[in-house]
Amino acid sequence: MKLLAPTLLAVALSTTLPASHAQQQPNPAVPGYAYGQRSLAKAPYTMADLKALQASLLFTEEDVKALRQSKAIVADQTDAILDVWYGFVASTPELVHFFSDARTGKPDGAYLEAVRKRFALWILDTADADYDQRWLDWQYEIGLRHNRLQKNKIDRAPSVAQVNFRYIPALTIPITTTLKPFLARKGASAAEVEKMHAAWVKSVLMQSILWSQPYIKDGEF
Amino acid sequence: MKLLAPTLLAVALSTTLPASHAQQQPNPAVPGYAYGQRSLAKAPYTMADLKALQASLLFTEEDVKALRQSKAIVADQTDAILDVWYGFVASTPELVHFFSDARTGKPDGAYLEAVRKRFALWILDTADADYDQRWLDWQYEIGLRHNRLQKNKIDRAPSVAQVNFRYIPALTIPITTTLKPFLARKGASAAEVEKMHAAWVKSVLMQSILWSQPYIKDGEF
Numbered sequence: 001m002k003l004l005a006p007t008l009l010a011v012a013l014s015t016t017l018p019a020s021h022a023q024q025q026p027n028p029a030v031p032g033y034a035y036g037q038r039s040l041a042k043a044p045y046t047m048a049d050l051k052a053l054q055a056s057l058l059f060t061e062e063d064v065k066a067l068r069q070s071k072a073i074v075a076d077q078t079d080a081i082l083d084v085w086y087g088f089v090a091s092t093p094e095l096v097h098f099f100s101d102a103r104t105g106k107p108d109g110a111y112l113e114a115v116r117k118r119f120a121l122w123i124l125d126t127a128d129a130d131y132d133q134r135w136l137d138w139q140y141e142i143g144l145r146h147n148r149l150q151k152n153k154i155d156r157a158p159s160v161a162q163v164n165f166r167y168i169p170a171l172t173i174p175i176t177t178t179l180k181p182f183l184a185r186k187g188a189s190a191a192e193v194e195k196m197h198a199a200w201v202k203s204v205l206m207q208s209i210l211w212s213q214p215y216i217k218d219g220e221f
Numbered sequence: 222m223k224l225l226a227p228t229l230l231a232v233a234l235s236t237t238l239p240a241s242h243a244q245q246q247p248n249p250a251v252p253g254y255a256y257g258q259r260s261l262a263k264a265p266y267t268m269a270d271l272k273a274l275q276a277s278l279l280f281t282e283e284d285v286k287a288l289r290q291s292k293a294i295v296a297d298q299t300d301a302i303l304d305v306w307y308g309f310v311a312s313t314p315e316l317v318h319f320f321s322d323a324r325t326g327k328p329d330g331a332y333l334e335a336v337r338k339r340f341a342l343w344i345l346d347t348a349d350a351d352y353d354q355r356w357l358d359w360q361y362e363i364g365l366r367h368n369r370l371q372k373n374k375i376d377r378a379p380s381v382a383q384v385n386f387r388y389i390p391a392l393t394i395p396i397t398t399t400l401k402p403f404l405a406r407k408g409a410s411a412a413e414v415e416k417m418h419a420a421w422v423k424s425v426l427m428q429s430i431l432w433s434q435p436y437i438k439d440g441e442f
Contacts, residue, residue: 016379042279052315053387057394094273148441165437166274166430175276199420202394209387212433215441216386221368 012170014082030117032154035138043133043140044213044221052133053209059202064129066192071197074179075184078120082127084178086116098163110158125204136210143211153176165215187211251338253375256346256359264354264361265434271352274430280423285350285415287420292348294417295400296408299341305399307337319384332378347424350434357431364432386436389428397422 034040054060074081089095090107101108125138142173143148148162179200184193213221275281279419293303310316311328320336322329346359365371369383400421405414434442 019391049387053391055313056315057391058398059394092276094277162441165433165442166270168278169273169426169430169433170278172426173280177279177419198398205393205426206246208397211387212390215438216436217438220383220436221386 013166025131030121031114031123033118033121033139035121036134040137040141041144043210045136045140045210047131047133048186050210051137051176053206055145057202057206059199059206062195063199063202066195067127067203068182069188070191070196070200071124073124073153074127075182077182077185078123081179081182082116082119082125084143085161085175087120088174095167098160098167100160101158102160103144103158108157111152111155111159126200126207129155129203138215139207139210142207143214147214159199165212168211169205170214172204173209175204237375252335254339254342255392256342256404257355261286261358261362262365264357264431266357266361266431267356268352269352271357271431274427277330278423280420281414281428284420284423287416289349290409290413291404291417291421292345294404294409295344295348298403298406299344302344302400303337303340306340307333309395310398314358316388319381319388321381322379323381324379324415326353327379329378332373332376332380335376335378347428348423350424360428360431361434363428367432368435370435386433387431389436390421390426392430393425396425 008076009175089099096107099107099112105166122142141150144167146163147153149160152159178195184190184194188196228266239372283435310320317328320328320333324334366375367384367389372383399420404417404421405411409417
């Protein structure tokens with residue numbers, strides 16, 4: 001599979017990334033992981049906004065169930081999933097750019113590693129599908145950290161100033177496409193895998209829309 | 222299926238919409254349909270930008286082939302597809318709002334009808350998957366027509382000022398989910414239907430990202 005093909009860059013990155021980061025449970029000790037922390041700003045969108053957005057993308061209680069079903073399946077595979085995702089990012093120059101040192105243009109290993117630890121927790125949080133004000137505030141914080149308003153700050157990374165908007169919704173596809181085989185590895189039926197995959201597509205797209213809010217002109221979100 | 226269930230509003234809309242608008246070929250005589258017209262502004266994104274975006278969402282030549290395969294399948298079903306899509310919009314208050322008269326709050330039948338004719342051509346254009354500068358310029362125009370910069374102008378519609386950004390990428394899901402059964406109605410194998418559906422998801426998401434450009438703060442797209 002092309003995505004899994006090692007590239008020089010993927011090999012280079014793998015040498016900077018320790019092998020195992022699987023997180024069984026959200027772990028507030030991961031630096032910069034702030035889900036549920038009171039210090040977070042209040043999201044500029046409400047639970048009512050979220051419900052309207054969910055209706056518009058056909059996100060229902062069935063999707064919540066399917067996401068939660070996926071949690072036990074992905075819980076001990078987060079490290080392998082992240083190997084695939086990081087391999088894809090590493091082999092796509094447009095994407096690895098956002099992890100690069102702004103001066104040298106080379107990937108910043110420490111920054112990649114810091115994000116990776118939070119990414120493992122994000123997989124579990126997405127599977128939890130527990131939507132409340134805390135969750136909304138965390139989505140807003142994640143969006144700010146992609147935008148030039150906050151990128152790099154929490155990790156004190158010397159990286160480029162922003163992740164351009166266009167790549168945020170786009171990543172819905174590689175994340176969910178490469179996740180699908182992992183959903184099928186623990187004995188779920190083909191129909192269950194389809195449902196879990198569809199729920200993941202909706203959830204990641206929904207989150208990417210919320211993360212996009214800081215990029216949108218005033219009054220147009 | 223819940224999406225197909227008639228609702229009072231869907232029934233009300235159906236009485237304002239003539240039964241058949243299937244377009245076999247793009248038809249420049251449809252008012253406001255301007256794909257390929259030299260009067261269009263040049264898109265603020267380039268073919269190189271498009272290629273980078275396609276790489277980031279795993280869009281390949283295989284997807285182009287699958288989209289083109291879908292054209293013969295959807296060509297004589299556009300009217301039935303639009304019945305389902307309009308039924309979904311009509312039954313979702315957050316969405317029908319964007320077709321409402323700004324003064325009365327009621328759906329504007331003439332506006333819905335004008336958009337519907339172009340929507341039929343959009344289905345065929347999406348299946349054509351013919352990406353060049355003309356196509357980019359048309360995507361930019363479509364984006365402007367959702368944004369407050371241009372919404373309503375081409376139809377002289379008395380409707381609300383904008384389609385809020387959040388609903389544009391979100392509509393990837395209902396459009397492609399409800400399309401899937403239509404892709405299966407002409408004898409394609411289950412594997413081919415899956416490939417065509419996946420290609421449609423990528424294409425619609427890609428287009429919705431391009432349409433979002435007018436909503437994005439300067440320099441952040």
